[in-house]
Amino acid sequence: MGIGMGLSMTPATGAITGSLPRExxxxxxxxxxVTREFGTALGVALLGALLSAGYRGATDDRLHDISGPLADTAREGIANAVEVAGSTGTHAPDLIHAARQSFVDGWQQAMWAGVAVMGALSAYITLRGIGGSTTDLGDELS
Known part of the structure; x- marks a missing residue:
């Protein structure tokens, strides 16, 4: 990811600033x-929400043996699940395993969504092309 950002961000910034008059x-x-920072914050928020929803959905399927407030706390996040595991007695290893697997499931769901968005953006850029878009920015800033 770092190599990709390093190879794309510097030329993109150079193209944006180089297409306009010095002033x-x-x-x-x-x-x-601003657009890079906003995109990063928005991406982290959306992917985090998908991870959280995926975790909760997966724990619902896996925590059927544990009920009550401990299960509800475990469904809130993996750190909470590890914290309450000691209070579940013989179910502690099962709870920790279920929480870890649920986190992986939620993570995979979020990453596949990110892949889909990047694929769609790559297709858009490929089909639309990059040329000509920098002059529009100069017109808007005038």
Whole structure:
């Protein structure tokens, strides 16, 4: 991921700022930074929500032997599940295993959603092409 970002971010920033007159390059650079930061925050929030929903859904399927407030606490997150495992007696190893597997399931769900979004964006960029879009930015900043 670092190699990909390193190879794409610097040329993209250079293309954005280089397409504008010198007096507007600061604004273009700031706009580039804001969109990158906003996209990162939005991506983390959406993928985190998918991970959490996937975890909860998977724990519902796996925690059928444990009920009550301990199971409810375990469904809130993997850290909570590990914390309450000691209070479940003989079910502790099963609870920890279920929480770990549920976390992996939620993680996979979130990562596949990320792959789908990146695939769609890659297809859009490939079909639309990159050329011509930087002049629109210069027109909007004028």
């Amino acid at each position: 507007q390059q600061g604004v273009a650079s700031a706009l580039n930074d």
